[in-house]
Amino acid sequence: MMDPLSNIVSLLQPRASFSKVVQAAGLWRIRREDVSDPFYCVVLDGSCEFSPDGEAPINLVAGDFVLIPESNSFTFSSLDSPPHNEKHSVPVEISPNVYWVGEQDSSLNAHVLVGHCKFATRDSTILLALLPKLVHIRKAARLTALVELVIEESRAQRPGREYVLARLLEVLLIETFRTKMDTPNVPGLLVGLADERLAVAIRKIHQDVSQSWTVAQLAKEAALSRSVFFKRFHNAVGFTPMEYVIAWRMAIAKGLLRSHSHTMADIAERIGYKSASAFSSAFSKHTGLSPSKFAAHSLA
Template structure:
């Protein structure tokens, strides 16, 4: 798998939720903080404001997308001066669907809101690099795949049909991937010194090494073989990788192997020896030692505790 697909597969937990809501002025809706989740708001019709203590008021227009990756609370309102009157609501709450109302009124503001449940144990550092608010303003011709996904999701929520219960979670996963792609595709200004996952995945050498790790985790990687994938000599590659991602190549490799192993222990019936081979260990003993070092418990006990 590629890096971003791997990250989403490991971090995600449970089923994502979404609702299509029509608001009629004056209105202000609080969305409660939900630790261990990431939420989004998409404006389908009309203007509104997003108000949060960590960002300040943000004006939104039809087509705008905002992503809150760290589960912080916020308010949507017709104006920054409108006081919230509705009770705080959790975007994971299935009861949120009760807010859906007739959208025939052209004066209404219509939004899509939703949330993803994330596994705090397997939280990938890519998510930690995201700002409190990712705002993707509507611009003609920008992010066409993202816009197409929004249209499909809005249609399914407005007109549920046979298969909708299966389609909506798949569209929400697709939406999350396109939001992250759009953020990662943002190129810093020339001469700007940046670090973190956006910089690493936009750096050809580091991105090549990450692709190699994620596409063939079982290979007996060394700094030298990863440097060869990156097209650099050993020392410059190690410095570059460590500078951008904050940890040396083999430290990241071991962490990702153990993260992948933990997911396999909980989600599959693969034997311990089979998992050891899949994540690059030649013996079950070596794998168990590395796993216990990271998780503080033996792989077998970890599997039993998760079931």
């Protein structure tokens, strides 16, 4: 039985999109607007400034890792960036998947591995809502090694490439988020799992989604009073306990519906509804589509 974090990463179905090596020198600034794919990078050498929209700039140094699970616009630049009225730098490909940016006659000041991935699931919103919007980790040796493996595998055209890349990305994401659990600061799954009492309840929900959970039952599992558990869960995860239960049931249901290999009655039983009609009503209320229409759209 997978733990909650593994459950969510598995359901996101990460797939490799694009990866490259960036070498930068002198004064430079790269702007990316409306990036559609999750973004990650690791600094191998030197330093630079990373400025995601809506967040304070981050000075990155060798060994730093950054992940943005959802699309976002951002700016990369040298620590001494060009004047704001100058045009943004345009990376030039100098060899396959290796890019140069900045001034040709200047010394290198940053060597960065950059990657984008895709989440194959069509309904990542509820899953991503449980995860941090941005992860920055210092001295990320294990993550650096994983990113290097992703880029190496991306360049190769060996048998099983797509499967290996998918598994590497799953490991990369899980390692990122469980490392971040040491210093969670925004409500979400990682904050809940970092709380030993709440973690017990969250694992119970994931291990037996068919159980007709109540707040009282989950509070008992967490060894907390009902009122304390409710407030603590909501503050930590950003959902009430029952909102989380329903959201997780619907995430599982969507996966089962997309497989087109389960009856409505079977899905209802698997995720804790007494009948197909009860499941259909809950699903329609949560998604705005009936299960049958959702399944039909997933074929489109």
